[in-house]
Amino acid sequence: MxxxxxxxxxxxxxxxxxxxxxxxxxxxxxxxxxxxxxxxxxxxxxxxxxxxxxxxxxxxxxxxxxxxxxxxxxxxAYAVQEKGYGRGMGTGWSCELVRTEMVPPSPGVIWAVPGGMQEGVIVEPIYKGVPVAASQDALLYKALALVDAIRLGRPRELAIARAGLKRLLTGRES
Missing domain, CATH: 1.10.10.10 (Winged helix-like DNA-binding domain superfamily/Winged helix DNA-binding domain)
Structure with missing residues (x-):
């Protein structure tokens, strides 16, 4: 498993x-x-x-x-859990690397990290090491943010996030 x-x-x-x-x-x-x-x-x-x-x-x-x-x-398998409000790094549509027609939510959605630059609703990442890994690898960060957009999404958002993730993973992103 x-x-x-x-x-x-x-x-x-x-x-x-x-x-x-x-x-x-x-x-x-x-x-x-x-x-x-x-x-x-x-x-x-x-x-x-x-x-x-x-x-x-x-x-x-x-x-x-x-x-x-x-x-x-x-x-x-790994449903989103909100943990309050605070500062951290953006995820989902609040990630600055994810560029689509989706308007980022207000307040944004973040992973809590010390010294974070964005304010927003704190969500638990799929694993505790996600913020560390994402901060060192922009490509990984973008993929993880799109995964969170899927985890957080409603039907229209899901379709856009799934298409964006597929383009990214298959190398067909413009």
Missing amino acids: LKPQDTLLALKYWALQSSGLHLPVRDLAAALDMSASEVSKGARRLLVARLLVSREGGYYAEVNALTEWLSFGVRY
């Missing part, structure tokens, strides 16, 4: 392969605020779930399966 950190790990593998990079397990763990053993166990779960494939001695995101999981499964 997948754990919340596995979704973050799958997205990081996708971001790395999109950038043509590869990280050793220890560096990957540090980038995601996880232990090396969590990364190894998560990769095994992702292989079983067919969200990752193993080839040429490395792991690669299976983009079609990952898109389906993020578009339709995550919303129900």
Whole structure:
């Protein structure tokens, strides 16, 4: 059974392969605020779930399966929990990297982080290491924000977020 950190790990593998990079397990763990053993166990779960494939001695995101999981499964497996109001980094439509016809909500939606630049409704990320990972990788941040737009969305917002995420994951974004 997948754990919340596995979704973050799958997205990081996708971001790395999109950038043509590869990280050793220890560096990957540090980038995601996880232990090396969590990364190894998560990769095994992702292989079983067919969200990752193993080839040429490395792991690669299976983009079609990952898109389906993020578009339709995550919303129900990891429902959004609001935690009050505060400062942090924007997510969903409040993320400055997500540019669509959607008007960001007021107040915005954020992940709580010390020294955050945006005010808004605090939502719990899918895993505690999400803000750390997103702050170090813009591509990953954009994907995670779109995942939160899906987790938070109503029907029209869902359709726009799902289409945007699919374009991003498949590399068809303009």
